[in-house]
Amino acid sequence: MGSTRLTYASTDTHDAPTTVVGTYLEPLQPWTGPGERPLVAYAGGTQGQGAECAPSAMLSQVIRYQPPADVVFEYDVIAIYQLLSRGMAVVMTDYHDLGTPGIHNFLNRKTQGYAVLDSARAALRLPGTGLGPESPVVLYGYSQGGMASAAAAELQPKYAPELNVRGAYVGGPPVSPQDFIARSDGRPGVAPAIAWILNGIAADYPDTRPALDAALNDTGKAIMRDSIGKCGGGLSSTFAQPQNTSQWTTSGQPLAVVIDGSPELKKALDEQRLGGSAPSVPVRIYSARNDDGPAPYPAVHGMASSWCSGGAAVQLDSDASVPAISAGFLGTHDVAFFPSLSTSQQWVTDRLADVPAPVNCAALP
Incomplete structure (x- = not known):
């Protein structure tokens, strides 16, 4: 795996220009699917509100110790390495104000969506990667990353219509x-x-x-x-x-x-609430039925229903297999990341192969 640190142009919540940092990861495996090598614009989960919390700064660690006595599990690393093992290139944004001066605007709908879309734009312009303007792009994220992926899907038709986005995976998104x-x-x-x-x-x-x-x-x-x-x-x-x-x-x-x-x-x-505009690309939403944390199922269902009403091709996966686990900010929400992995990445592979996207808008679970 080769990595390149990026500093790229983006847009803030008031549509003024700003700068964001991210990381491009090139796989060692060849792409064996149809067409050009795809790019996954990966949105990371919650990391905090300081420069040292930048998602890409954690890519070398699966388990990170934070004094005085906390251990943080970096689950995004697992998903990213699985995508790379499939021969997909990955770009990971650090969101606004992580890695740059300022205060990270946690769960800001517009800036997260912009940062994800602009990370794809920046990666597609890198020389020597084999990627180009028409390369297929997939949006992908869980938890805070799920909200960012959802926001990017909502904003993409007007903000980045030139991107060849094939679909968006939205896992456990905080809707509001x-x-x-x-x-x-x-x-x-x-x-x-x-x-x-x-x-x-x-x-x-x-x-x-x-x-x-x-x-x-x-x-x-x-x-x-x-x-x-x-x-x-x-x-x-x-x-x-x-x-x-x-x-x-x-x-x-x-x-x-x-x-x-x-x-x-x-x-x-x-202004940070999801569901106000429908994506123009296929979307797979994953939600644990027992999620009593940042992404409760009724809110996710409501977002899916709103997108369906707007004409989006939505598949809502309602997972009742993960038990209710109460542990503050951890618990069911975090555990549910793992069963979503294999099915979400197969869904991504199918979108890149132009397999018709499954839709269950007529009978959302």
Whole structure:
């Protein structure tokens, strides 16, 4: 496997130019499928909110130790190596503000989608890879990466219509950061992720800062501040502060209530919701029925239904085989990554071979 670090042009949440970092990975295996070697635009899962958390920085590690006592499992590495073993080239974005100055806007619909699409554009222009403007592209991601892949699929028809996108795999996507905040309130280990969302909103939407400043007490402000620069899902021991967001606010109300009562915050978070526009390429959505974490099945089903109504070719895979496992930010959602692997990659291979895409919009599970 050869790797090339990329710095490429992209677009921020307000459609202004910006710069993103990513990594191109060239497989050692030949491509044995039809046509040109394909490129998978891979969107990584949640890593954190600091430069050292950049997804591509973790490519050399499957298990990473984060002092003082946390171990983070980098499951994306497994998926990426499986794609490479099939002879597919892979480009992995570091998203906005991971590897570049600024605060990573965690779960921002537009910037994640733009970063994925622009990573494909950048990789296709690299000399000496055998890739070209017409090379087939597949969007692929799970968890935060699933949201990014979904956003890229929604945005691609207008933002990057020249890309030869054959399909998008959307695994366990958080459909709405606002819903995630409401559902996660009080769960052990989830405080950092809530803080990452709010930090990103404050960075991208300056008009929300006065509302956040007035709503958060010293505890809430400390949690937001301390979350910056922290990596991975193994943060539960780092955050001994209150997990109930009612203890973060000056009013004693949960953050979900505070957001609903603030026009600025609600508008900014509503812009991050998936399902508003239908992809023009085939999509396979994977969701664990028992996912009680960041990607609950009813929300994913609602997104799929919305896309179907918009005319998208959607296959929704509802997996009831993964048991309910409650472990804060971990649990069923993370375990479900593994059964999705083999079937999702076969689906990708079939799209590249022009096999008709399966669709179950008429009877979503």
